[in-house]
Amino acid sequence: xSSHTTNEPVKQVPTKLxxxxxxxxxxxxxxxxxxxxxxxxxxxxxxxxxxESPVLVSANYKLTFDALRKNLxxxxxxxxxxxxxxxxxxxxxxxxxxxxxxxxxxxxKSDISKYVSHKQLVLPQLGAAGVSxxxxxxxxxxxxxxxxxxxxxxxxxxxxxxxxxxxxxxxNFTLWDRMVLVPMELVPxxxxxLPFFIGMALSSTFLEKPFGKADYAGLAMAIASGSIITPxxxxxxxGKAFSLKGWIxxxxxxxxxxxxxxxxxxxxRILSMGHLLLFPAVSSYLALNFTGSTTYTSHSGVNxxxxxxxxxxxxxxxxxxxxxxxxxxxxxxx
Amino acid sequence: xxxxxxxxxxxxxxxxxxxCTGCGSCIDVCPHGVFCIVGQKAFVADKGLCMECxxxxxxxxxxxxxxxxxVGCASAIIASWFSGKEPACECAEDGCKxxxx
Ligand code: SF4
Ligand code: SF4
Numbered sequence: 001x002s003s004h005t006t007n008e009p010v011k012q013v014p015t016k017l018x019x020x021x022x023x024x025x026x027x028x029x030x031x032x033x034x035x036x037x038x039x040x041x042x043x044x045x046x047x048x049x050x051x052e053s054p055v056l057v058s059a060n061y062k063l064t065f066d067a068l069r070k071n072l073x074x075x076x077x078x079x080x081x082x083x084x085x086x087x088x089x090x091x092x093x094x095x096x097x098x099x100x101x102x103x104x105x106x107x108x109k110s111d112i113s114k115y116v117s118h119k120q121l122v123l124p125q126l127g128a129a130g131v132s133x134x135x136x137x138x139x140x141x142x143x144x145x146x147x148x149x150x151x152x153x154x155x156x157x158x159x160x161x162x163x164x165x166x167x168x169x170x171x172n173f174t175l176w177d178r179m180v181l182v183p184m185e186l187v188p189x190x191x192x193x194l195p196f197f198i199g200m201a202l203s204s205t206f207l208e209k210p211f212g213k214a215d216y217a218g219l220a221m222a223i224a225s226g227s228i229i230t231p232x233x234x235x236x237x238x239g240k241a242f243s244l245k246g247w248i249x250x251x252x253x254x255x256x257x258x259x260x261x262x263x264x265x266x267x268x269r270i271l272s273m274g275h276l277l278l279f280p281a282v283s284s285y286l287a288l289n290f291t292g293s294t295t296y297t298s299h300s301g302v303n304x305x306x307x308x309x310x311x312x313x314x315x316x317x318x319x320x321x322x323x324x325x326x327x328x329x330x331x332x333x334x
Numbered sequence: 335x336x337x338x339x340x341x342x343x344x345x346x347x348x349x350x351x352x353x354c355t356g357c358g359s360c361i362d363v364c365p366h367g368v369f370c371i372v373g374q375k376a377f378v379a380d381k382g383l384c385m386e387c388x389x390x391x392x393x394x395x396x397x398x399x400x401x402x403x404x405v406g407c408a409s410a411i412i413a414s415w416f417s418g419k420e421p422a423c424e425c426a427e428d429g430c431k432x433x434x435x
Pocket of ligand 2: 347363364365366367368369383384385386387388389390391401
């Protein structure tokens with residue numbers, strides 16, 4: 001992948017996305033064939049760049065590349081793509097793949113000095129978690145300028161003389177950002193819960209008192225609470241800890257469910273108690289997992305939250321499941 | 335827009351004002367506006383917003399900033415308990431963080 005030879009002509013890049021790009025983006029978001037959604041590292045040209053044109057540095061994840069190029073219409077510039085193993089800039093920076101060494105390497109390999117007369121590279125700001133600007137300058141002679149967080153601001157950034165406004169520097173986490181992430185939460189959660197659904201269905205074939213609608217609905221509700229509702233409504237849900245937010249949503253959902261199933265009729269109080277302990281715990285756990293997708297959780301914070309919340313989640317789920325199973329085993333009616 | 339906040343008083347961020355030359359690099363790289371410059375020195379204005387990405391420390395030419403950089407990701411931390419390795423963002427292949435470009 002890293003064998004970009006210097007004699008190849010620089011590839012021209014369109015700034016309009018084609019239908020295939022949108023389809024590919026959609027597939028990538030749902031995890032279909034995502035692993036190979038990469039582009040070749042090296043140098044690319046947008047418009048008709050010359051020796052004075054800016055050089056923008058980015059990652060070789062195709063979604064990242066597409067997000068960048070579609071925002072460059074009307075601009076003449078070079079794009080230098082680092083080999084980040086097909087990972088977006090921020091995540092790759094965190095791993096060090098979008099890093100000082102790879103950048104210094106790519107400056108040499110791409111022979112950028114042959115194409116431009118200046119010594120300036122524009123990096124996405126989020127690459128700074130992996131790149132040390134002063135070390136790059138020391139080893140390569142190129143100055144790193146950190147551009148805006150979002151590609152949509154690049155043109156304005158360049159127009160303003162390579163100055164970012166405060167707003168351009170801030171990462172946010174909008175409703176849309178969170179909605180786009182839902183499939184990434186939902187697909188693994190469904191995969192993990194599939195054995196439970198299958199187990200429940202199978203046991204119904206040989207057990208005398210099989211699981212009821214409330215169990216299936218409860219599990220589905222818990223997954224939806226933790227993987228869809230909590231991420232999407234995040235700022236509106238009370239609490240700061242994700243496990244607490246997920247638990248609150250899960251508890252509300254379970255309570256509604258218990259109500260909808262008529263308090264699970266008389267004699268199934270134990271079952272409803274079991275559900276009230278089990279399903280909010282499942283939702284809480286799934287919500288806790290969403291921390292990895294957010295833009296503002298710290299390692300120390302998640303660590304602290306997990307140490308407090310995990311024992312409660314596991315304990316509550318365990319007791320809840322035991323109660324629910326016990327309720328079936330000792331059920332008198334039917 | 336309302337700024338989302340996570341747990342307060344947990345970040346490992348430390349700034350040594352004596353080493354700071356006021357170059358402003360930390361302000362440029364911090365995605366959460368944690369720093370401000372007053373006079374010729376950087377100050378930590380809002381530590382509770384720090385997500386420990388490590389960008390500021392990596393880009394401070396005088397090494398005035400220290401922070402233990404890490405991933406704020408529950409599944410990565412759980413995985414690290416089993417593997418015994420440092421928590422790493424293994425779902426990164428999934429392009430987990432939005433807004434990156
Ligand atoms: S990067 Fe370092 S030297 Fe520069 S302003 Fe920030 S703390 Fe001070
Ligand atoms: S570690 Fe990241 S979020 Fe925290 S102050 Fe430094 S740059 Fe800002």
